Amino acid sequence: MSKAMEPDLQTPLGRASGQVAKKPAKEWSHPSNHWLRGFVIDNRASLGTLAVFIVMMAVFIIANPTVFTTWYLYSSVLTTLPVALFVVVPLVFVVTCGEIDLSFPATMGFASWVFALVVQAGYDPFLGIAAALLTGTLLGFLVGSLVVYGGLSSLIATLGMNFLLRGLIQIINEGKSTALTGLADSSAYKIFSSQVWGIPVQIFWAIAFVVFSALLYNRHRFGAQVKVVGDNPDSARQMGIDVKWVRVKVFVFVGIGAAIAGTFSVMINFTWWPTAGDGYLLPVLASVFVGGTPTWGGIGTVVGGAIGAVTVSFIQTGVVAAGLSGFYVQFFNGLIIILSLLGHKWNQARYR
Amino acid sequence: MSERIIELRDIKKSYGQVYALGGVDLSVDRGEVVGLIGDNGAGKSTLIKILSGVVKPTSGEILVRGKPVSGWSAARSRDAGIETVFQDRALAVQQTIVRNIFMGRELTSFMGWLKVNKEIEEASRLMREIGFTSKVFTPHSIVGQLSGGERQGVAIARAIYKQAELIILDEPTTALSLTETAKVFHFVRQVRASGRSILFIGHNIHHVFDIADRFVVLDRGKVALTAGRTEVKSAEDLINFMEDVAHPGGLPGLHDGAEQRA
Numbered sequence: 001m002s003k004a005m006e007p008d009l010q011t012p013l014g015r016a017s018g019q020v021a022k023k024p025a026k027e028w029s030h031p032s033n034h035w036l037r038g039f040v041i042d043n044r045a046s047l048g049t050l051a052v053f054i055v056m057m058a059v060f061i062i063a064n065p066t067v068f069t070t071w072y073l074y075s076s077v078l079t080t081l082p083v084a085l086f087v088v089v090p091l092v093f094v095v096t097c098g099e100i101d102l103s104f105p106a107t108m109g110f111a112s113w114v115f116a117l118v119v120q121a122g123y124d125p126f127l128g129i130a131a132a133l134l135t136g137t138l139l140g141f142l143v144g145s146l147v148v149y150g151g152l153s154s155l156i157a158t159l160g161m162n163f164l165l166r167g168l169i170q171i172i173n174e175g176k177s178t179a180l181t182g183l184a185d186s187s188a189y190k191i192f193s194s195q196v197w198g199i200p201v202q203i204f205w206a207i208a209f210v211v212f213s214a215l216l217y218n219r220h221r222f223g224a225q226v227k228v229v230g231d232n233p234d235s236a237r238q239m240g241i242d243v244k245w246v247r248v249k250v251f252v253f254v255g256i257g258a259a260i261a262g263t264f265s266v267m268i269n270f271t272w273w274p275t276a277g278d279g280y281l282l283p284v285l286a287s288v289f290v291g292g293t294p295t296w297g298g299i300g301t302v303v304g305g306a307i308g309a310v311t312v313s314f315i316q317t318g319v320v321a322a323g324l325s326g327f328y329v330q331f332f333n334g335l336i337i338i339l340s341l342l343g344h345k346w347n348q349a350r351y352r
Numbered sequence: 353m354s355e356r357i358i359e360l361r362d363i364k365k366s367y368g369q370v371y372a373l374g375g376v377d378l379s380v381d382r383g384e385v386v387g388l389i390g391d392n393g394a395g396k397s398t399l400i401k402i403l404s405g406v407v408k409p410t411s412g413e414i415l416v417r418g419k420p421v422s423g424w425s426a427a428r429s430r431d432a433g434i435e436t437v438f439q440d441r442a443l444a445v446q447q448t449i450v451r452n453i454f455m456g457r458e459l460t461s462f463m464g465w466l467k468v469n470k471e472i473e474e475a476s477r478l479m480r481e482i483g484f485t486s487k488v489f490t491p492h493s494i495v496g497q498l499s500g501g502e503r504q505g506v507a508i509a510r511a512i513y514k515q516a517e518l519i520i521l522d523e524p525t526t527a528l529s530l531t532e533t534a535k536v537f538h539f540v541r542q543v544r545a546s547g548r549s550i551l552f553i554g555h556n557i558h559h560v561f562d563i564a565d566r567f568v569v570l571d572r573g574k575v576a577l578t579a580g581r582t583e584v585k586s587a588e589d590l591i592n593f594m595e596d597v598a599h600p601g602g603l604p605g606l607h608d609g610a611e612q613r614a
Contacts (some may be wrong), residue, residue: 352496
């Protein structure tokens with residue numbers, strides 16, 4: 001690699017900068033002259049995840065072609081997948097920043113509880129959504145501050161916060177759920193949880209969220225600083241980036257995502273359970289890493305994470321639909337995770 | 353050409369009873385490469401820290417463009433256009449060249465969205481200005497793919513983007529091979545040609561001799577020698593001088609060997 005760049009050592013010493021700057025701009029060109037090759041190189045992690053998904057689906061479909069032509073199968077996945085997407089995507093930011101957040105299931109439960117309380121009290125669901133978002137933001141800030149300003153390990157501290165918040169919910173509710181029967185008639189339900197042309201509308205919101213987050217990750221100062229902080233915090237600090245505040249912000253982002261996810265899950269079921277969000281911990285974490293975001297921080301892929309979430313949510317449905325018993329689900333989950341990690345390891349060099 | 357970017361007068365720095373610097377005079381003119389040489393413990397790093405404002409001198413005067421500055425600090429140092437490039441830890445190696453150059457001062461339009469094309473344009477201009485031209489690397493290339501000398505180039509380009517007038521290179525060639533060192537020298541010459549100044553700190557006297565316009569030899573917290581390019585005939589002269597300073601009585605054998613080499 002290094003041999004490729006041969007500086008012109010014969011350049012006259014006295015050359016003025018103005019003259020140097022006048023050189024034609026053609027000297028930069030992409031490693032490949034073909035745009036497609038460049039695209040593949042730049043997006044190899046998410047394309048690899050996509051390949052895993054396609055191969056997996058092909059295996060399932062070959063095993064039982066007829067089931068996979070029924071729309072119901074996809075419809076059920078498209079209803080529950082968005083809930084996962086709203087937390088997978090912010091978690092990509094957290095992992096890129098060199099941290100981890102295991103407290104999001106409790107945040108989902110807590111924020112959706114606030115939503116349920118507001119709706120049950122007879123207020124408009126939109127107000128409930130606003131209250132849930134506020135709750136998620138505050139909880140994210142709380143968790144982030146604890147980790148960053150408290151100087152705690154994010155792995156342990158967020159695990160503790162997950163138990164703490166979940167415990168708080170259980171203590172106050174004593175395990176009782178809340179039914180929200182009036183929700184089906186509200187305009188908020190129509191906008192966020194009905195069907196358009198037979199397609200669950202949640203998926204459109206989730207796709208919009210993924211696209212917005214991908215732009216945030218790749219085309220926004222926030223994403224740029226998250227990556228730099230995850231890559232080399234010393235350097236970022238030296239260049240004037242408020243490293244601690246960037247770290248807090250990624251936890252706030254997870255809080256917001258978890259609040260949206262929790263609210264959506266309540267709107268699907270018309271019921272809030274004290275355990276809301278609990279089942280998402282492991283599938284969501286798996287999605288992030290299946291998606292091609294490495295554990296060491298600095299790089300990651302939002303779109304890959306989204307494809308990872310699609311893959312993970314199709315495993316269960318696919319295994320059963322392919323005619324295997326439910327006992328195979330965990331085995332296939334593990335298989336996909338391990339194969340993906342091996343693929344990404346081969347695919348991504350780690351620069352130091 | 354001879355505008356004085358910065359001047360240190362009789363700078364002393366003591367840590368308790370120990371003097372790290374015992375009255376150092378140092379000045380850098382515009383468009384000049386000053387080579388700072390000295391053994392371990394001579395006070396080089398203390399001097400860098402004072403220049404970059406991280407450490408405050410115990411006594412002495414600092415003049416920026418001829419005017420004395422009171423309350424010297426890291427912010428004052430930045431305002432004066434002084435940027436320090438450290439050899440390691442300066443770059444985020446998994447990020448692109450663009451992201452490293454604009455680290456912490458991203459070019460944004462409304463609400464913090466990046467001006468991607470403007471950044472690439474600006475990065476290309478900066479890289480050309482320091483002579484970092486390549487058919488293989490683009491502003492999108494990952495810094496981790498670059499060699500050690502090229503990484504120094506990215507760090508120097510970033511310093512220039514930050515409007516640096518004086519770039520302090522702390523041991524920029526210490527861990528580099530000959531060809532990589534040549535690249536760094538190439539960048540340094542381009543920076544000098546653009547009218548900026550460089551304080552080049554190095555262990556390897558041959559390297560410093562090859563690139564500097566003026567030499568400052570630091571020994572035990574004091575300037576032992578300030579000499580222009582024309583006053584020193586060869587790197588061996590400098591080495592002999594440093595040995596004389598370090599061992600005033602002369603070390604039998606050591607000195608003779610150096611003379612034979614010269």
